[in-house]
Amino acid sequence: MQTLMEKWKNGGIPRLGFGGMRLPTDKNGINAEAVIEMVDAYLAAGLNYFDTAYGYQGGKSETTLRETLVKRHPRDSFYLADKLPFWEVKCKEDMARIFNHQLEKCGVDYFDFYLLHALDKDNYAACKKYGGYEYLKELKAAGKVRHIGFSFHGTMADMEEILRDCPELEFVQLQINYLDWIDYGAKEFYDVALAHNLPVIVMEPVRGGALAVLPDEIETVLKASDAAATPASWAMRFCGSLDGVMTILSGMSNMAQLTDNIATLTNFVPLTNAEHATLDQTLDMLRAIPSVPCTACKYCEKCPQDIPIADIFTMYNRYAADKNLAQFRRGYESVNEAQRVSHCIECGACNAVCPQSIAVFQQLKEAVSAI
Numbered sequence: 043m044q045t046l047m048e049k050w051k052n053g054g055i056p057r058l059g060f061g062g063m064r065l066p067t068d069k070n071g072i073n074a075e076a077v078i079e080m081v082d083a084y085l086a087a088g089l090n091y092f093d094t095a096y097g098y099q100g101g102k103s104e105t106t107l108r109e110t111l112v113k114r115h116p117r118d119s120f121y122l123a124d125k126l127p128f129w130e131v132k133c134k135e136d137m138a139r140i141f142n143h144q145l146e147k148c149g150v151d152y153f154d155f156y157l158l159h160a161l162d163k164d165n166y167a168a169c170k171k172y173g174g175y176e177y178l179k180e181l182k183a184a185g186k187v188r189h190i191g192f193s194f195h196g197t198m199a200d201m202e203e204i205l206r207d208c209p210e211l212e213f214v215q216l217q218i219n220y221l222d223w224i225d226y227g228a229k230e231f232y233d234v235a236l237a238h239n240l241p242v243i244v245m246e247p248v249r250g251g252a253l254a255v256l257p258d259e260i261e262t263v264l265k266a267s268d269a270a271a272t273p274a275s276w277a278m279r280f281c282g283s284l285d286g287v288m289t290i291l292s293g294m295s296n297m298a299q300l301t302d303n304i305a306t307l308t309n310f311v312p313l314t315n316a317e318h319a320t321l322d323q324t325l326d327m328l329r330a331i332p333s334v335p336c337t338a339c340k341y342c343e344k345c346p347q348d349i350p351i352a353d354i355f356t357m358y359n360r361y362a363a364d365k366n367l368a369q370f371r372r373g374y375e376s377v378n379e380a381q382r383v384s385h386c387i388e389c390g391a392c393n394a395v396c397p398q399s400i401a402v403f404q405q406l407k408e409a410v411s412a413i
Contacts, residue, residue, distance in 0.1 A: 046213060047212075047239075057282060057289060058084075058303050058304065059091040059243065060084050061093050062107055064295045076297070077107075080296075087304045090119060090120040095127065095159060096126075097130075104147035107148060121154040122155070124153050125158070126178070128166075128172070129394075134173060141181065153187045153188070155191065156182075156191075157192050160195050160341075162194075163197070175207065191213035191240075192214055193215035193243075214240050215244075217244075217246045218244045218281055219247050219277055219281065220324075220325065221253060241288035242286050243287075243289050244284075247280075247281045248274050249337055250293075252337070253276075253277040254272070254274035256363075260324055261273055275302060334355045334405050334409065338352040338353075341395045345391065349382070350377060357370050357374060358410075374413055386406060388403050
């Protein structure tokens with residue numbers, strides 16, 4: 043069997059990965075027909091890496107991929123990645139229970155890629171306590187997973203500890219985009235991964251959509267350089283221009299996003315020095331906007347008060363960019379009164395699961411104070 047590095051270097055891993063965190067929705071939930079259309083178009087383009095997780099979209103991402111991908115295409119025609127969430131693990135036996143449930147939800151008997159999910163200080167402590175790394179090695183030896191790795195949201199000390207303790211991990215999934223590159227330390231983690239000869243899978247290349255929809259004055263700067271390029275394509279090309287990046291996961295929610303990403307990353311052209319300078323100018327303008335660094339991953343959606351945290355931060359960030367207070371007010375007033383920030387009980391559940399380490403309920407109160 044090829045090593046992961048051999049598989050990647052021989053062109054066996056596509057540059058664009060299909061993320062299962064933000065599948066298209068309608069009033070009834072995930073829109074399976076739209077997902078089918080996107081899955082088929084993605085595969086038809088010669089691409090085949092799909093990523094999901096136990097809790098994505100209220101636990102429905104895995105089952106949706108079973109119905110739209112696994113049941114409709116030969117198992118050997120695609121890669122499927124899933125993750126072990128340690129915030130759901132309360133005893134050693136939970137790891138096998140969750141893994142087997144994931145196999146069932148996805149309708150497969152093995153995963154091509156399996157990750158220790160969202161490791162930081164707390165999640166890695168749970169991983170060590172219950173033997174998560176050893177469990178993944180057992181799964182690989184048994185042929186139930188092909189490659190093992192981890193996704194990461196911690197500090198440099200956390201990453202160094204993980205790499206020291208877990209030398210057989212084969213890849214790392216990092217949040218990388220041109221905003222996080224310097225301002226949030228993504229480059230430092232990327233450099234450490236390369237120093238350990240670990241292929242990098244990029245997550246949040248457009249920062250939860252924040253780099254796909256820019257204020258008009260910032261988009262004008264990009265259009266002056268390339269009138270045909272979308273803001274999202276600039277973000278994807280930034281990530282694709284990095285050595286050591288194996289695939290770039292995009293949580294696409296419609297066919298237009300998929301089409302744009304395929305066009306950008308197929309027959310890929312790296313950024314030039316002049317284009318890097320254009321992004322630097324864009325960055326300077328973005329830094330002047332007092333936004334909340336939320337990527338709308340919705341890990342916080344289990345709020346006991348059902349406050350739509352990510353949606354409120356999205357509204358606020360739009361207001362921070364365009365200063366349209368009336369629009370922010372209308373959006374917030376459309377939220378059910380019982381789910382507004384005034385009903386927050388400050389339980390801290392949101393803070394505990396936020397991969398961006400946002401002081402969530404404090405930031406929520408600051409955001410709505412603008413109304």
